[in-house]
Amino acid sequence: MSVLVYTENWDGKFKKLSFELVSYAKQIADRSGTTVTALSIGAVDEAELKKLGNYGADKVLSATDERLNVLINKAYASVIAEAAENEGAQVIIFANNFTGKALSPRVSVKLKAGIASGVNAVPSSYDPFTVSKKVFTGKAFANVVIKSDKKILTLFQNSVEIAETGGDAAVEVFSPALNDADFATKVLDVNKITGKVLLSDADVVVSGGRGMKNADNWAPLEELAAELGAALACSRPVSDEGWRPHEEHVGQTGKIIAPNLYFAMGISGAIQHLGGVSSSKCIVAVNTDKDAPIFESADYGIVGDVQKVLPELITAIREMKAS
Amino acid sequence: MKILVCISNVPDTTTKIRFTDNNTAFDATGVQWIINPWDELALTRALELKEASGEAIEKITVINVGPQTTEPTIRKALAIGADDAVRIDAVPEDAYAVASNLSSYLKDNPYDIILCGIDSSDYNGSLVGGMLAEFLDLPSVSSVSKLDIDGGDIKLNREIDGGSEVLSTVVPFVAIVQKGIAFEPRIPSMRGIMMARKKPLNVVPSGGEAALTEFVSYDLPPAKSACKMVDAENVKELVDLLHNEAKAI
Ligand SMILES: Cc1cc2nc3c(=O)[nH]c(=O)nc-3n(C[C@H](O)[C@H](O)[C@H](O)COP(=O)(O)OP(=O)(O)OC[C@H]3O[C@@H](n4cnc5c(N)ncnc54)[C@H](O)[C@@H]3O)c2cc1C
Numbered sequence: 336m337s338v339l340v341y342t343e344n345w346d347g348k349f350k351k352l353s354f355e356l357v358s359y360a361k362q363i364a365d366r367s368g369t370t371v372t373a374l375s376i377g378a379v380d381e382a383e384l385k386k387l388g389n390y391g392a393d394k395v396l397s398a399t400d401e402r403l404n405v406l407i408n409k410a411y412a413s414v415i416a417e418a419a420e421n422e423g424a425q426v427i428i429f430a431n432n433f434t435g436k437a438l439s440p441r442v443s444v445k446l447k448a449g450i451a452s453g454v455n456a457v458p459s460s461y462d463p464f465t466v467s468k469k470v471f472t473g474k475a476f477a478n479v480v481i482k483s484d485k486k487i488l489t490l491f492q493n494s495v496e497i498a499e500t501g502g503d504a505a506v507e508v509f510s511p512a513l514n515d516a517d518f519a520t521k522v523l524d525v526n527k528i529t530g531k532v533l534l535s536d537a538d539v540v541v542s543g544g545r546g547m548k549n550a551d552n553w554a555p556l557e558e559l560a561a562e563l564g565a566a567l568a569c570s571r572p573v574s575d576e577g578w579r580p581h582e583e584h585v586g587q588t589g590k591i592i593a594p595n596l597y598f599a600m601g602i603s604g605a606i607q608h609l610g611g612v613s614s615s616k617c618i619v620a621v622n623t624d625k626d627a628p629i630f631e632s633a634d635y636g637i638v639g640d641v642q643k644v645l646p647e648l649i650t651a652i653r654e655m656k657a658s
Numbered sequence: 659m660k661i662l663v664c665i666s667n668v669p670d671t672t673t674k675i676r677f678t679d680n681n682t683a684f685d686a687t688g689v690q691w692i693i694n695p696w697d698e699l700a701l702t703r704a705l706e707l708k709e710a711s712g713e714a715i716e717k718i719t720v721i722n723v724g725p726q727t728t729e730p731t732i733r734k735a736l737a738i739g740a741d742d743a744v745r746i747d748a749v750p751e752d753a754y755a756v757a758s759n760l761s762s763y764l765k766d767n768p769y770d771i772i773l774c775g776i777d778s779s780d781y782n783g784s785l786v787g788g789m790l791a792e793f794l795d796l797p798s799v800s801s802v803s804k805l806d807i808d809g810g811d812i813k814l815n816r817e818i819d820g821g822s823e824v825l826s827t828v829v830p831f832v833a834i835v836q837k838g839i840a841f842e843p844r845i846p847s848m849r850g851i852m853m854a855r856k857k858p859l860n861v862v863p864s865g866g867e868a869a870l871t872e873f874v875s876y877d878l879p880p881a882k883s884a885c886k887m888v889d890a891e892n893v894k895e896l897v898d899l900l901h902n903e904a905k906a907i
């Protein structure tokens with residue numbers, strides 16, 4: 336018995352999300368009286384793998400075959416299922432990110448393990464195994480019972496606390512059986528976003544809507560984001576107009592995020608927009624229209640012109656930091 | 659070549675979500691049902707590919723696992739331009755049961771390209787496409803934002819966490835699509851609506867495995883406390899509140 340957690344790496348490094356996943360796995364393992372095995376696929380050095388011990392991993396399996404340097408869904412799913420079987424894993428945990436969404440359903444079918452995807456808390460009951468997940472794009476939560484013996488959970492970002500245990504993990508080389516037929520898909524080219532905070536990693540997000548008026552007005556938003564170490568986001572019309580790149584679009588048909596702080600600048604607060612941001616811990620809205628629906632979902636609001644408020648906000652933050 | 663588009667039938671994105679029976683069931687009273695937005699875009703892209711292909715793509719089929727009440731949504735997909743439709747007559751209990759049903763039909767009725775959306779806007783599973791690929795032992799490419807057929811070669815772009823990639827794959831395969839796959843969804847024309855009535859909608863019996871999960875109850879998010887308004891002339895106060903009260907900066 337064990338809890339298996341798939342810990343993805345980014346150019347050989349783990350990040351906050353990886354530690355969140357291991358912390359979450361640890362809480363479930365403790366309740367079930369079992370241990371945590373983390374599985375890493377791709378080249379990650381020993382010191383980095385060892386870090387997972389500090390969040391509760393008892394063992395880290397490292398699969399480093401060169402063919403696994405890029406994500407091939409079919410091959411990765413085989414590797415994860417093999418590890419799960421070797422470890423006798425009863426619960427398997429993924430992130431609810433692009434990678435987790437790509438792999439977890441395949442592993443589910445291989446192991447006949449029921450999935451609750453996008454869970455936001457530890458199970459509320461272990462018998463029956465019941466866990467809460469977001470449904471209707473953040474408008475509600477469902478309590479899902481997983482009836483199969485093996486269970487898969489994909490964890491929604493930023494929904495559990497990271498806990499350092501001071502533990503030490505044993506690192507083991509894992510050499511899975513690879514099947515040529517699983518590599519029919521080929522990655523021809525990779526474009527990594529560099530030099531900016533990724534939306535999926537950000538604690539603070541600065542977002543602009545059509546109220547920003549045009550692409551040239553984004554400089555103060557960028558300045559605010561830089562000041563706060565924040566990622567930039569936008570509403571759908573803004574990315575449709577080409578004012579901002581598509582990967583910044585948040586909402587029902589864009590990215591769904593849950594930062595600690597979200598600035599909605601010149602965004603009306605349409606229901607499809609809120610679907611992507613309503614799980615933010617704190618929302619600040621600036622809008623010229625006092626009746627804009629965004630104020631119903633915001634924690635703090637200013638009725639005013641973004642062009643005027645933004646520079647003052649940046650100055651006030653600088654002063655606060657300096658004092 | 660034949661393309662299959664899997665469509666789920668979901669409440670309109672502006673629906674106010676309510677539950678009944680002591681919060682154990684979704685309240686469908688007065689709800690407008692639509693084609694899941696991603697599936698509408700997938701269908702749009704399939705039509706674009708077919709039109710550009712000359713004769714190479716002979717048919718686009720839409721498929722849904724659902725009870726008879728989903729037929730208006732399926733007819734809408736036919737009105738948009740799908741050639742025919744299949745409804746597998748089963749209540750979609752969970753993603754596993756849906757994917758299993760789809761796969762048991764597809765084992766005898768193969769398609770070259772199978773398109774699914776990245777998630778259904780009701781239960782936000784993000785599961786059916788990947789499960790279906792595994793049931794059929796096919797390659798899957800997920801979070802696809804671009805799909806092209808160049809001669810016989812399949813080229814895809816997918817978004818990854820922190821960038822994007824260009825991929826090739828072989829038919830048959832499953833593509834799980836998202837933003838970018840098509841720009842605006844096509845809407846049915848008058849002629850499309852007329853023609854849709856005559857297009858085949860084949861109903862086939864359920865033939866899949868049972869669900870592995872059950873949605874037992876629902877909760878609405880706790881009511882939000884009122885927004886604290888700060889005067890536009892006093893932006894500094896907002897920063898104080900964010901720092902001292904919300905402890906967010
Ligand atoms: C199926 C479907 C899916 C969708 N998915 C998404 C999605 O994922 N994400 C998304 O964002 N939208 C989505 N939409 C679109 C959504 O319905 C709204 O149209 C959109 O969110 C509006 O964007 P906006 O708030 O930037 O623009 P608007 O609604 O035009 O609002 C602009 C706001 O700026 C304010 N303003 C104007 N000037 C100023 C100024 N100088 N200073 C301050 N405020 C000012 C205005 O008062 C207004 O409130 C979707 C729609 C559909 C039908």
Ligand SMILES: Nc1ncnc2c1ncn2[C@@H]1O[C@H](COP(=O)(O)O)[C@@H](O)[C@H]1O
Binds near residue numbers: 697722750786
């Ligand atoms: N009942 C269904 N019938 C056919 N296809 C479905 C059904 N449910 C989901 N799908 C497909 O799977 C995708 C992802 O759905 P889900 O896994 O439910 O989030 C959808 O965009 C559809 O393409």
